Amino acid sequence: MATALEFDKITKRYGRVVAVEDLTFDVPAGQILGFVGSNGAGKTTTMRIALGVLAADAGEVRWNNRAIDLDTRRQIGYMPEERGLYPRMHVADQLVYLARLHGMSTAAAKRSVDIWTERLGVAERRDDDVQKLSLGNQQRVQLAAALVYDPAILVLDEPFSGLDPVAVDVMSGVLREKADQGVPVVFSSHQLDLVQRLCDRVGIVQRGRMVANGTVDELRSSGPEVLVVEAPDARPGWAAGIPGVTVRGQSGIRTHLELAPGVDDQSVLRAALATGPVHEFGRRRPSLTDLFRHIVSSDPAGANGTSVSHPTPPFDDATTAVAASQGV
Amino acid sequence: MTTSTTPTPRVDFGALPPASARQVIGLVAKRELQTRLKSKAFRIATVISVLILVALAIIAKLVSGSSSSVVTVGVTPATTALGQQLVAAAKTVDQTVHTQPVPDDATGRAEVRSGNLDGLLVGDGNSVSVVVKTDVDSDMQSALQVLAGEVALNQQITSLGGNPATVGAAIASAKVAVDPLEPPPAKPQSQQIALGIIAGILIYISLMMSGQLVAQGVVEEKSSRVVELLLATVRPWQLMAGKVLGIGLVGLTQVLIIGLSGVAVGFATGSLSIPASVAASTIVWLLAWFVLGFSAYALAFAAVGALVSRQEDVASTVTPVLMFLVIGYVLGVSILPSSPHSPFMAVLSMIPLFAPTMMPMRIAMTGVPAWQLAIALAGMIVVIPLLVWLSGRIYRNAVVRSGARVRLSDAWRPA
Numbered sequence: 001m002a003t004a005l006e007f008d009k010i011t012k013r014y015g016r017v018v019a020v021e022d023l024t025f026d027v028p029a030g031q032i033l034g035f036v037g038s039n040g041a042g043k044t045t046t047m048r049i050a051l052g053v054l055a056a057d058a059g060e061v062r063w064n065n066r067a068i069d070l071d072t073r074r075q076i077g078y079m080p081e082e083r084g085l086y087p088r089m090h091v092a093d094q095l096v097y098l099a100r101l102h103g104m105s106t107a108a109a110k111r112s113v114d115i116w117t118e119r120l121g122v123a124e125r126r127d128d129d130v131q132k133l134s135l136g137n138q139q140r141v142q143l144a145a146a147l148v149y150d151p152a153i154l155v156l157d158e159p160f161s162g163l164d165p166v167a168v169d170v171m172s173g174v175l176r177e178k179a180d181q182g183v184p185v186v187f188s189s190h191q192l193d194l195v196q197r198l199c200d201r202v203g204i205v206q207r208g209r210m211v212a213n214g215t216v217d218e219l220r221s222s223g224p225e226v227l228v229v230e231a232p233d234a235r236p237g238w239a240a241g242i243p244g245v246t247v248r249g250q251s252g253i254r255t256h257l258e259l260a261p262g263v264d265d266q267s268v269l270r271a272a273l274a275t276g277p278v279h280e281f282g283r284r285r286p287s288l289t290d291l292f293r294h295i296v297s298s299d300p301a302g303a304n305g306t307s308v309s310h311p312t313p314p315f316d317d318a319t320t321a322v323a324a325s326q327g328v
Numbered sequence: 329m330t331t332s333t334t335p336t337p338r339v340d341f342g343a344l345p346p347a348s349a350r351q352v353i354g355l356v357a358k359r360e361l362q363t364r365l366k367s368k369a370f371r372i373a374t375v376i377s378v379l380i381l382v383a384l385a386i387i388a389k390l391v392s393g394s395s396s397s398v399v400t401v402g403v404t405p406a407t408t409a410l411g412q413q414l415v416a417a418a419k420t421v422d423q424t425v426h427t428q429p430v431p432d433d434a435t436g437r438a439e440v441r442s443g444n445l446d447g448l449l450v451g452d453g454n455s456v457s458v459v460v461k462t463d464v465d466s467d468m469q470s471a472l473q474v475l476a477g478e479v480a481l482n483q484q485i486t487s488l489g490g491n492p493a494t495v496g497a498a499i500a501s502a503k504v505a506v507d508p509l510e511p512p513p514a515k516p517q518s519q520q521i522a523l524g525i526i527a528g529i530l531i532y533i534s535l536m537m538s539g540q541l542v543a544q545g546v547v548e549e550k551s552s553r554v555v556e557l558l559l560a561t562v563r564p565w566q567l568m569a570g571k572v573l574g575i576g577l578v579g580l581t582q583v584l585i586i587g588l589s590g591v592a593v594g595f596a597t598g599s600l601s602i603p604a605s606v607a608a609s610t611i612v613w614l615l616a617w618f619v620l621g622f623s624a625y626a627l628a629f630a631a632v633g634a635l636v637s638r639q640e641d642v643a644s645t646v647t648p649v650l651m652f653l654v655i656g657y658v659l660g661v662s663i664l665p666s667s668p669h670s671p672f673m674a675v676l677s678m679i680p681l682f683a684p685t686m687m688p689m690r691i692a693m694t695g696v697p698a699w700q701l702a703i704a705l706a707g708m709i710v711v712i713p714l715l716v717w718l719s720g721r722i723y724r725n726a727v728v729r730s731g732a733r734v735r736l737s738d739a740w741r742p743a
Contacts, residue, residue: 051560053728055742074561082730084553089363100355101561145557 003029003064005050005153005184010059012045012208019045020208023059027184027201032175034195035188036288037205038296043188044081046205047157051078063153074102077151079159083142087131091122091141094130095148102149109148116144120170135162143171154178156187160194172198196288204295211295216288223286223294227257227265233276242271254280352562356570357577360545364578373537374582381526381590388522389599399446399468400426401458402436407449410456410479414449417478418471425471455479519602521665524693527614528664530586531688532657535621536650538579542626543633543646545571546727550637555727564724565716572626576619583618587611610692620708621684624715625653631719634726635734645733656685668694680707 006026012019020042027033035043048054050061052073061068086094092113099109117123120140125133130141139162146156154175160168175198179185189195195202196216204212204219212219231238232253239247239255244263248256259265265283272278286294364370399418403411411427418425428445430436436448440461447468451457456476458464464472482492546568549555558567591607594600600607628649636645659682663673668690677686677696683704690696726739 048556051556053556053559070561070563076560078557078560080553080556082553082556084555084557086548086554087552097355097359098557101352101558 003182003184005186006062006065007046007050008060008062010046010049010061011057012042012049012054013057018208020049020056023205023208023210025203025210025213027186029184030179030182031200032179032185032187032198033201033203034199035186035203035205036190036192036195036292037188041205042208043205044157045208047078047155047186047188048080050155051076051080053080072153074149075152077146077149077154077156079142079146079156081157083138085130085138085141085145088129090127091117091130091133092126095141095144098145099149102151104149112148112150113144116148117141119174120144121167136164136167139163140167143174147174152183154183154185154187156185158189159187160189160191168194192289192292193287202288204292206295212291219288219291220285223291224258226284226286226290227259227268228280228282228284229255229257229268229272229278230280231255231272231275231278234272235275238275239268239271242268349563349566352566353570353573356562356567357574360571360574361577364541364575365581370578370582374585377530377533377582377586378589381586382593384526385590385593385597385599389597398424398426399465399471400428400444401468402430402439402445402448403427404430404433404436404448404450406453407451408453410449410453410475413478414471414475417474418468420474421470423468423471425468454483519600520606520693521668523600523602523607523610524668524689524691525661525665526590527610527692528657528660528685528689530583530590531614531618531621532653532685534579534583534586534618535625535684536653538575538582538622539625539629539649539653540642540646541575541578542572543629543642544639545575546630546633546723547636547639547642550634550727550730551639553730559728564727565720568627568630568720568723569716572623572630576622576626579622580615580618583615587614606692610688613691614688617684617688620705620712623712624680624684624708625649627712627715627719631722631726631739634723635736635739637730637733641733652681653685656682660686660689664689664693674700678703678707680704680711683708 004026008024010023011021023042023046025033035046037043045054049056050068052068052070063072066072089097092110095113095117096106096109099112100106104112113126114123117126120143122133122137122140122144125137125141130138133141143156143159146154146159159171159175163171172194175185175187179200199216201213201215202219203210212222214222226248229239230253234253234255236250237247239245239257244260245268246258246260248258250256257268259268269278269281272281401411401414408427408429415425415427430439430445430448433448433450436445436450437459439445440448440459443461446460446465448459449457450459456472456479458472481495485492485495549558549567555567588611591600591611595604595607629646632645632649633642636642656676659673659676663670664686667673673686673690676682677690678700687696687701687704691701722736722739725742726734729738
């Protein structure tokens with residue numbers, strides 16, 4: 001891999017708790033990787049290790065085949081999970097200061113701060129203390145702080161949380177533009193629809209391990225396909241008796257079915273037609289959200305089980321498990 | 329947010345030149361300096377300190393002015409000669425007595441009654457007899473005692489056939505030959521003691537305030553999480569050094585302003601009449617000890633500050649460090665004014681922990697032998713690099729651990 005941000009067998013333990021174990025993935029230059037996982041899966045720990053805020057117990061983060069050092073880190077645009085800015089410092093002063101610390105000249109820093117505050121919509125707040133800004137605007141300033149020194153790598157921990165839809169669009173545009181300039185971008189998010197739309201690649205972390213990693217298409221085609229049938233006159237449970245078919249859920253007059261390998265979907269269609277008219281009959285690839293729920297719910301104790309028949313919530317998040325067991 | 333795509337700059341990868349350690353420390357220090365000097369708290373504290381010093385100088389002037397009171401004594405024609413002798417006698421006991429002639433006994437008594445005269449010498453001039461309103465002023469009492477003794481002595485000399493004037497001259501020229509085996513320790517003037525106490529207060533308050541500013545600054549970065557952003561580009565020791573340097577310069581500015589204005593006010597009001605060289609050396613040493621003391625204490629304050637994540641916890645975490653400052657100061661102001669040459673204090677003041685608070689007091693009060701000063705300075709020069717290393721390590725390991733208070737043993741190991 002020529003130019004890529006590589007995470008190679010990263011391991012981090014807190015006492016006897018393993019936060020990240022043998023985590024390996026890479027972000028090629030010019031691509032956006034969405035970093036997805038439950039709360040506490042190890043995303044933030046991984047990012048903090050890349051930034052040198054934490055020291056890994058084992059493994060190494062490389063950029064251009066070289067272990068990352070302070071000089072490389074200076075070129076990483078970083079947005080920490082816990083937002084961090086001086087509350088009693090002017091927005092512009094603060095951004096100029098950060099840009100200067102990353103090696104920019106004062107003139108270049110000021111120019112860049114003007115451009116980014118303009119673009120992120122906080123230009124008129126340049127001379128206000130950060131603490132006077134609304135949370136959403138503070139978030140925009142935080143993003144500006146990761147972008148002003150024109151980083152060669154972007155590592156963003158939940159950059160979209162707390163942004164309004166317009167800001168999400170602008171931010172998406174910025175990330176795509178950065179990637180097009182050849183910057184590897186990695187960001188974590190719980191907004192899976194957004195990740196699916198925006199990212200070239202997705203990495204799903206579970207209990208400190210990478211359980212799925214690939215392009216969005218690869219991941220979606222790897223999951224079980226769902227058959228959606230809209231038969232308005234059908235009684236509940238009409239499909240229960242068909243061999244090889246599992247009912248994954250019912251939403252209104254639509255029934256979501258999962259077919260065992262080798263089962264002919266035409267037999268399902270015939271059974272549906274037997275109940276009356278069929279208005280919709282189609283195969284649907286799982287969304288990233290489906291996939292994520294599938295992975296989370298099928299991993300009760302960190303084992304790589306694939307069964308979804310008896311999902312046990314990995315944490316105390318019962319709603320996730322219920323939703324997952326019902327399909328979409 | 330504008331939806332138009334403003335072209336954003338993109339320089340080549342690695343185009344940003346690495347900032348040198350000096351540049352980084354300079355940037356951090358500059359931010360501290362600008363933020364603090366802009367802050368209202370700094371300005372108010374400085375102005376109040378100066379005002380307090382001005383008030384002290386004026387009060388000192390008023391108090392010292394009233395202590396050397398002038399006594400006015402009336403003399404009748406019969407006691408005019410005695411009046412002259414009283415003035416001379418009063419001088420020997422450091423009293424100033426003025427005489428005011430009155431035409432007769434009755435007029436004088438009326439003047440005493442009305443308070444225009446402190447006393448009236450009455451009688452035939454051969455014995456000392458004084459009329460006062462209620463009581464004899466204690467200062468005048470001693471002058472009168474000397475006068476009465478003199479009058480009795482003169483009468484005896486005359487009756488023995490001698491000349492009182494010759495005897496008086498002989499007594500006046502008599503001297504005790506003193507041959508000291510060791511040079512006597514310089515006795516501090518009361519002004520120098522006051523100067524020493526003020527120097528002590530000033531350095532104690534400055535070290536305490538600047539030190540706490542460092543701890544609060546470290547916690548501010550930690551509680552606002554900005555430290556995570558900074559440490560991605562700045563080494564921990566550079567961040568700590570810049571902060572200590574910046575806040576140190578702020579403190580130094582403050583000490584300089586307060587010290588100079590204090591001495592200026594002292595000289596202007598006349599409450600300070602020590603040689604200018606003593607005042608200058610006091611200020612220079614004050615600044616020097618502030619720099620040394622701040623370097624040492626600020627590093628310790630930065631390290632203990634890094635252990636906590638909330639401003640509410642700053643007070644408890646800095647207490648152990650603060651104790652050493654307080655002990656040095658309290659021992660200094662309570663022991664040194666009464667016994668400036670205490671060997672106990674001389675020893676303590678050479679220990680790096682206490683030198684920054686005690687040495688400026690000793691220097692202002694009595695001066696300090698060069699060898700003691702050298703030991704104290706050498707101690708500081710050894711201790712400061714040690715603290716850089718020790719505090720740097722604690723700071724580095726503790727500053728990224730947010731949440732609960734970090735134990736010192738945990739801070740010893742990397743995060």
